[in-house]
Amino acid sequence: MRTGHTFTRHWDLETKQHELLGVDLGEGVARRGLVLALVLLAAWTLPLLLIFGLPGVYTVSLYLSPPIVLAIYGAQRSGRTERRRNMTQWALRVRYLTLGHRPIVCGGRRAASRDEWIPLRDRWGERADIITDLPGLAPLTILFGRDRARKRTAGPDLVLNARPRVYGPDRVWQARRRFGHVKPTQKGQA
CATH class of the missing domain: 1.10.246 (Serum Albumin; Chain A, Domain 1)
Structure with missing residues (x-):
């Protein structure tokens, strides 16, 4: 590297x-x-x-x-x-904890919907639980949200089991001939 x-x-x-x-x-x-x-x-x-x-x-x-x-x-x-x-x-x-940031989706080709932003409770993490457990600050649970479960906006994780294979030049030549990428040779030309 x-x-x-x-x-x-x-x-x-x-x-x-x-x-x-x-x-x-x-x-x-x-x-x-x-x-x-x-x-x-x-x-x-x-x-x-x-x-x-x-x-x-x-x-x-x-x-x-x-x-x-x-x-x-x-x-x-x-x-x-x-x-x-x-x-x-x-x-x-402080800006991240209060406002978050707009996620980049598809390399910026489309704007992220509000559901795709990281919620306030997830940005604060365990600090939100500590703050809401302090005496007198229980009403802040409305601000942070009660449940810790985040709404899923995408499907399940993909498991990729890719195995690279190394082919020699003879196999590459056969594959090119099979799929028509090589012009047939004429007699008398080498």
């Missing part, structure tokens, strides 16, 4: 921010992480400011630490898929 290698990962140069509002940042901070931290900080802190007001001495860590920690871990490279960031992996996982 052949394996391929991607060499573009070695040329992935990360830009760094060495100065921010006149403050020297030394060796520099990765710009992608910095921008992500600023966006998350604004999205987290503004609602908290509107709801609870300015933070106190003890609550300032609740205002600042969650978006910064999320940005630090989210901007790192994913251990599962090297070319993606953790934040991308998390977003794709």
Whole structure:
């Protein structure tokens, strides 16, 4: 089996921010992480400011630490898929668990019906049972569905018992002559 290698990962140069509002940042901070931290900080802190007001001495860590920690871990490279960031992996996982994805049927020649999509309970797996067993979350069984049995949309599995056979050139020549793929030779021609 052949394996391929991607060499573009070695040329992935990360830009760094060495100065921010006149403050020297030394060796520099990765710009992608910095921008992500600023966006998350604004999205987290503004609602908290509107709801609870300015933070106190003890609550300032609740205002600042969650978006910064999320940005630090989210901007790192994913251990599962090297070319993606953790934040991308998390977003794709949340999207799959909530919306699923449209299956490709016949190489995309026809659109999949809604019955062919993977149901919500199957996407969540055992986590759906754990969540619905928690106290107060029993009404979520309506969302996940009560039965675990999935409606069958296709026939039973096919069992393939194919055996390859290798024929020599003499057998191939006989088969070609038998089915008329070879022109008869005329006398005097070789």
